[in-house]
Amino acid sequence: MSDNKFPSPFEIETPPGAEGWQKMYNWYHLFGEERRELDENRFWFADRLHHPDVMHPYDEIQCECWWQALGAFNTRIFAMPPAHGVDQRILNGRLFITAVAAPAEDIPARAEEFAGRASHYYENWESIYIGWKAKVTAKLHEIRAIEFAPLPNLEPVETVEQHVGHSAGFRMVRDFERLVTTMYETYQYHFEMLNIGYAAYLNFFQLCKSAFPGIGDQSIAQMVGGLQVDLYRPDDELRRLAKEAERLGIAETVLDGSMNVEQLFERLSDDPNGKAWVADWNATSDPWFVINTDPGHPGGYHTYDTWADIPDIPMVSVREYLRRFRGGQNIDRDTAGVLRERDRITAEYRDLMSTEDHAAFDQAVALARLVFRYIEEHVLYIEHWMWATFWRKSKQLARTMAAMGYFDEAEDMFFLRRGEVTEAIYDLVVGWSVGTAPRGPGYWRPIIEERKGIFEALKAWEPPPALGPPPEEVNEPLTVMLWGINSDLVREWGQNDEGDGKTLRGVGASTGVVEGRARVLKHVSEMSSVQSGEILVCPATSPAWAPIFTRIAATVSDVGGIMSHTAIVCREYGIPAVVGTGNAVATITTGQRLRVDGNSGVVTLLD
């Protein structure tokens, strides 16, 4: 593998027009001469799973949250034996990461610690998870309660009569800190159960691989999945709304594609049944349509709206389900069938094993199923609900500051780092408090102007898949499972650059072989262009993409491993998927004929 040398991070040039990009990100997040020796000898890969696009300065907080939280839980709390945290660097606006191994001499002692600490969670998993949901739900209420509004000319009289004792300006300073801290705290909880959950899943995965070296990753996942989890609820709600439209006799109106959602809702409110359906939609929308539409990791950027923000996205799906329901199809998810199949294959693989393994297998599958609910559901609580709310409140703050004349437009705030936003709010509040003009508008304007130019210039840069010397083997179990990055893939990256451009390799995440025309989508809002039977080529999918899976023949994604959303959903729908190809979106064009081999993870361009 060492033949495939990737560029050193210190050799990467700044794209023309992006000079000075470093000022957009926190200094501790960058490669620096002071630690060149350390950083140049590490293998970094582009984290396209979470951050396929250039990051806005403000959005750096997303990386900071997991940088620290994942590290602390692995390194300091659970003493994950082989792995410390995952280190991060930002280069040309893209995130690069590397797994930090625990020192070999520490591993035995860490293993002892881990056994005691992780056992406590495994043994009490159900009750801890109930407590976890309560903690996170409480944080969700807190963050939802935060409101930003332009500071009043004069404080309401209640401030005096109720002896509030502080000003709206102070509260703006305080509430921004609360917003950030609440999000940060929730991201601690995100990792509280995640990596030990993956360790339990890994145990089952490896046991199956030792017993059956050729077993498909997806067969293993199938033995564990299929539970009725909250993650599927948004899609179930779309199906339910479709059936409700039919029951209420408003299907024809709902299916009238000449109206957007706003027009449709207005038309429907003329009729009591229509009114009831719109009310149902609105009640459902919060929380079930608080679903991020990012192409990468859900909630990774502020720039993507939710279904609730753009109801036309879920409406496409409701209409599709409705058409099928009226056509006589059963549109309910076959949960019972999936569970039956899960139990059948579990029993049959068990029968093929040595009887000496049965006890270990039974324990491993039971624990893997126990943790799997968390592994699937945490995405809804944290990646969707928490992050969507965090970004919504951040945008409310930005609109507030723009309305007060501090920024020319709301979007400007996202070109400041979060620390700079703290400074700007104080500056704004001081100006308001003292009754004079803040320095900010004039101070920030040229900086924001310059950064917008840099941001555009960075977008044009195509990051290499990796930097630095590749290791002999990539075998850190969590990296392999979460990011889908393994030795073969790194080898492929080295080869794809010189390849004939006719094949792409990734991870076979859902079995089957299919040929068809490609439909390249960069964003879920383009979903309505997909024709039945096409092969979806996308950066990655999230639950926002759910309705598309009933129409497509296969999925090819740039990022993701066997436990990624795309992988899980494609297995659920029984369509082939190759994930983690690295550059399918950039390589493939809509209309091109492809062969997708979900068994071997190979995508062949046939035209």
Added chain:
Amino acid sequence: MHCLAATLWTNNVDRAHRVAQSLDVGFAWGEHLEAARPDQDDRSNDQPEPHVTAPYIVRIDNAGGADADLLGGKGASLARLTDAGLRVPPGFVVSTQAYRHAVLDGIRDQLDAAVAAVPAHASSDEMDAACARVRALVAAVELDEAVAESIHEAYLALGDDVAVAVRSSSAVEDSVEHSFAGEHDTYLWVRGVDEVIARVLDCWASMFTTRAMEYRRKAGLSGGGDAMAVVVQEMVEARAAGVFMTLDPENGDRSKIAVEAIWGLGEPLVSGTATPDSFKIDKVTGEVVHRSVVDKPIEMVRAEHGTGTATVEVAADRRETQSLTEDELAELLRLARIVEKHFGCPQDGEFAIKQGGGADSVYLVQSRPETVWSHRSVEKASTGATLMDSILSHLVPDRDAK
């Protein structure tokens, strides 16, 4: 003693040691032939009783539980496959009893002398020539009325001038211990009772090819070959054919079946002269987890005049086409799983797809115990006594080594 296995060909190891102790070099086979003779039985008690009154002919679909001693390995497995309700081309077995009667009783003295004349050193011209003389002797045996008549009747019962495959079915081949893969002869597209009888004699004679003799010698088996049955089975006009194994031969994974197939008859694949399409199928999910479709430039088909085979070029548009359909693969998986269950151990078998194709055109023409991985018991995959031990062993793979 320089090499026990090379000089003593016997199916009884204890006996071999006894004999070996009394010899410096040389041959135990004259003596061994004595031992193998049913009427002079001096076998130890764990040897099966000879079939003194056994029939010369046994129908594959009415074998009454007869085993490899009477039907040979191949014949017995076909009988059991048929018994399990699997699709096997109809046919009959010319039993070891027929061989014993015709050869061991008929030309015993000449055979003993001819076998004793085969020199010791392997792969020499002299050995070839001596083996050829043994074969000529066997192939020229005159069948007595009773044996010839039974073959005639059984052949006619298959139909009018039916084309058949005539295949050697030795009593020791295809056991768990020895595969004997391809060591004995097979004749395809044989027609007419005289031809069938001639090919049966050829099969008997094929016990004495240099190759077969050497194989037996290396395996420590009887030099004379104590029993050879012959399977006579209706030909399947094969569009494609191949082999299957009820585990993954690369790693012993018992959740997979491996399939290889080529166009036409399976002989070029079995003899290793053709590169096949290959597949691995998961037994539980039915997924084809590996698939390799290769260029197949030639195929073996029935010769134009109707008997024997010919090797012809494959039409350009078929060469790189997959030789089995998805339905046929699914059917093979189903059959292989039944076979494995029925025999109670991993199997390695052959199949043919009748012209016309489709799931109900898949015929099994052979199944035998897999010989490599079957010797190993299913290995324990789990590590450690507790769930946490197991979790740690996977997080820190070399933990146990420390």
